[in-house]
Amino acid sequence: MPRDAILAAAAVTTVLALVVAQIAMNARALPGAALPELRRLEDLTRQREWDQASQFARKLLLVHPYFRPLHAITAEIMFERGFPEFAIEHLAVAAGQTDAIRLGICLATAPEAGDACALLRSNGVPPTEDAVRDFVNRLEARYPESMKNPLARLRMHRLSAQGDNPLLTFWETAPPLPMASTDFVEAGRICGSLAFGALNPEPTPEESAALLTWLGAEPQDLPSCAVGEASATAIAVFAHGGATGNTYGVLSEARRRCVSTPRGWWFAVVDAVSGEVIRDAIFCFAPLTRAPRQFQDWIERESGPALLAGCASGEAVARMSMDARRLLLERFGLKALPAPDALQAYAFVACLSGGDRATEAVSLGADLPAALLLENRK
Amino acid sequence: MTLAAQPPHSRLSLALCAFERYALYALVFSLPLQALTTIPGAGWTLTKAMGGLAVLVHVIRRVSERRPPFARAHIESGIALFAAACLASLPHSIDSDASWNATQTFFQYALLFYAIAEIARSESVQVRIPALFVSAAALSGLAAMDSFFWGHVPAAADSIIANSSIRRLSVGLPDPNHQALLFLFATSFLLFERRLWRGRFRAGLSAGAFLAIAVGLALTMSRAGWAVCIALALLRVVASRRRFRVLGVGVAAAAGITAMVWAIHPALIESVQRRATEFRQGGDASIASRVWHYAGMMNRAQEGGPFGFGLDTAHKAVIHLEDPLGETPAVTVHNVPLLLWIETGWTGLAAYGWLWSCIAASLCAAWLRARSNPDERARLAAYAVLLGAYGAISLVMPFVYYSGFAVLLGCAIGAANNALSRPASACKT
Numbered sequence: 001m002p003r004d005a006i007l008a009a010a011a012v013t014t015v016l017a018l019v020v021a022q023i024a025m026n027a028r029a030l031p032g033a034a035l036p037e038l039r040r041l042e043d044l045t046r047q048r049e050w051d052q053a054s055q056f057a058r059k060l061l062l063v064h065p066y067f068r069p070l071h072a073i074t075a076e077i078m079f080e081r082g083f084p085e086f087a088i089e090h091l092a093v094a095a096g097q098t099d100a101i102r103l104g105i106c107l108a109t110a111p112e113a114g115d116a117c118a119l120l121r122s123n124g125v126p127p128t129e130d131a132v133r134d135f136v137n138r139l140e141a142r143y144p145e146s147m148k149n150p151l152a153r154l155r156m157h158r159l160s161a162q163g164d165n166p167l168l169t170f171w172e173t174a175p176p177l178p179m180a181s182t183d184f185v186e187a188g189r190i191c192g193s194l195a196f197g198a199l200n201p202e203p204t205p206e207e208s209a210a211l212l213t214w215l216g217a218e219p220q221d222l223p224s225c226a227v228g229e230a231s232a233t234a235i236a237v238f239a240h241g242g243a244t245g246n247t248y249g250v251l252s253e254a255r256r257r258c259v260s261t262p263r264g265w266w267f268a269v270v271d272a273v274s275g276e277v278i279r280d281a282i283f284c285f286a287p288l289t290r291a292p293r294q295f296q297d298w299i300e301r302e303s304g305p306a307l308l309a310g311c312a313s314g315e316a317v318a319r320m321s322m323d324a325r326r327l328l329l330e331r332f333g334l335k336a337l338p339a340p341d342a343l344q345a346y347a348f349v350a351c352l353s354g355g356d357r358a359t360e361a362v363s364l365g366a367d368l369p370a371a372l373l374l375e376n377r378k
Numbered sequence: 379m380t381l382a383a384q385p386p387h388s389r390l391s392l393a394l395c396a397f398e399r400y401a402l403y404a405l406v407f408s409l410p411l412q413a414l415t416t417i418p419g420a421g422w423t424l425t426k427a428m429g430g431l432a433v434l435v436h437v438i439r440r441v442s443e444r445r446p447p448f449a450r451a452h453i454e455s456g457i458a459l460f461a462a463a464c465l466a467s468l469p470h471s472i473d474s475d476a477s478w479n480a481t482q483t484f485f486q487y488a489l490l491f492y493a494i495a496e497i498a499r500s501e502s503v504q505v506r507i508p509a510l511f512v513s514a515a516a517l518s519g520l521a522a523m524d525s526f527f528w529g530h531v532p533a534a535a536d537s538i539i540a541n542s543s544i545r546r547l548s549v550g551l552p553d554p555n556h557q558a559l560l561f562l563f564a565t566s567f568l569l570f571e572r573r574l575w576r577g578r579f580r581a582g583l584s585a586g587a588f589l590a591i592a593v594g595l596a597l598t599m600s601r602a603g604w605a606v607c608i609a610l611a612l613l614r615v616v617a618s619r620r621r622f623r624v625l626g627v628g629v630a631a632a633a634g635i636t637a638m639v640w641a642i643h644p645a646l647i648e649s650v651q652r653r654a655t656e657f658r659q660g661g662d663a664s665i666a667s668r669v670w671h672y673a674g675m676m677n678r679a680q681e682g683g684p685f686g687f688g689l690d691t692a693h694k695a696v697i698h699l700e701d702p703l704g705e706t707p708a709v710t711v712h713n714v715p716l717l718l719w720i721e722t723g724w725t726g727l728a729a730y731g732w733l734w735s736c737i738a739a740s741l742c743a744a745w746l747r748a749r750s751n752p753d754e755r756a757r758l759a760a761y762a763v764l765l766g767a768y769g770a771i772s773l774v775m776p777f778v779y780y781s782g783f784a785v786l787l788g789c790a791i792g793a794a795n796n797a798l799s800r801p802a803s804a805c806k807t
Contacts (some may be wrong), residue, residue: 008510011403015514018408018415018424019521025418065379066529189655205553289552293476293523300473 240369241313285324314343413534456736471688480690498792515564516587519594558603570760686723714772
């Protein structure tokens, strides 16, 4: 038998080989490794291939979540795509705003809700103050309505106040915003402006239908288990995500429930008659955690004929474990769950009491929302 | 009949025996680095793969030698009673699927424990386990430092603590508290295993490992981990004959580590200070929330009767309890005895207590037997302290379903049986 020292050395070598392989794979995420891909992204923006550029930027941000030059280019892409709030958030990260978390900017592409600030310090050169101010002026000129959002204004002020500007001191002493500072109404409004155009706080079915038509979606029947003869309201479900965060929501004629979260899936148990969200929760489904088990516990608390709406951004789908993926596919019979690298937003509605099918929607593009409009046609 | 493992007979047995030891070393070395040892394409960690292989090869070897698949570990009464309590909880389970899965998990842990306890019942294996585990923990600490300061190594968990702005990070495991527990195990070895400090070279390496582990432990921001670490250090001082000298060295080491970290990254020291004191300042309600919940959970456990609500149902059994302090951690039962009381009833709790007393008796008997062998005594003391650290942490954390504990318990019982396998007169002097 080989000597124990040799066996121990072989075991250590095996483990270290795997550790080194893991770190080497992660080395792709180091700033230096991103430069060739950054040039390709710059080429796409020069050619004004905004769809492709957006998709490619999102894929790069999954690997290089803190690389500031990448955020600067993504801000430009979001500006051109018509998403001013996303543009501000990317610019704030690119400009090295070290209190990004205070501003409610958490990177959905980062492995966990980490302290982006510390990592940002050594992640590429930020844009100059002049470039930032120029971008801010362009944003205000092209999207004056979006800039009425107080959170957007706060971010704009901070971006304008680069360096030693006295404004910066003022905002430093202002009370810090909590991490998920956008309250639900505000988050819903932002999402509305992004996904549904000018949406009223209490949208009518016509408005929802019109917006869904804009998205290219067709109204669909409620899952067959719904409520028998009861007249269910129309229910819209949407999932909208970007590298700087996700907005999810359930809207009905008179009710709305929207959440803004940096990461993870959002699930809502919805009363099929009133369209009211009975309860909701966020699950991150990170590998090596018991999140799938906790999710099972969570959904099993509901026994009535309720609907379950599940929403995920492309990043949330990309970061989920295989166990969680398998659980969702088997439990709800999902067919359209996007591949991990597709970076498409996804939403589904299923019946908790064991309906025969789930209704699903996948976003048409990387930065577009996935949306469902459910109608009871009985 | 002697307790000593019989020597392997054939060439096949020798090869299988060598693989078992290789698997054990890989298991021990990969424990604090699990998240970094994922096998590409498989989705498994090396720890899981090696655990399964170790059990399989062990059984094949034993059967090929015409022996029972597993040797006795001499804590059978504890294991049998606990298994019976777990099985008794199954019929009344409020979630039979979960309970059945948990029963299977415990069964796998039992197989792993028996295999490891037998493989580790050898002096040549035992002398390497502490060094391997400490080295891996030190690497995990170094990787955490790199991840925190420079970001080359991917973190398994890198998050901001809820209701706080303090960053916590771990590299080897996705739960920083869990990672802190493994750092405590390594600290137990460092403080009590004398061989790690013998000679200047080893002492230098051990001091470096201590530094890396201390920083890694700080980065987990686990207050329970810090408290137990201080308790371990004090225990080392008390157990030492030259207390003032050990105390002086300890204070100097702590001051040195603090000064070094202060010089590199002062914000880390500030974060540690804030984390240590924030529960007194009203910002963090997680401790108060857990204490608040213990009363409600105990009432719920009493409702479970003698056999409880079934394995792995604690979360479900207490989920209706309201948390007036708004802290989500309290929804999970952060106390292992209480958790087992809820899940397996008072019979399970009693069996769990009996299992611990069997383990303690085994280590105690081995310690007495190894009277004339100071190195072996020190190793047994290190294992006892390690298990004690788990016992202390388990009073405020929910760590039950984790194969690493089966591995380390197997190593501890292997060390005890190794000492017990020799007649007292045959011990080294």
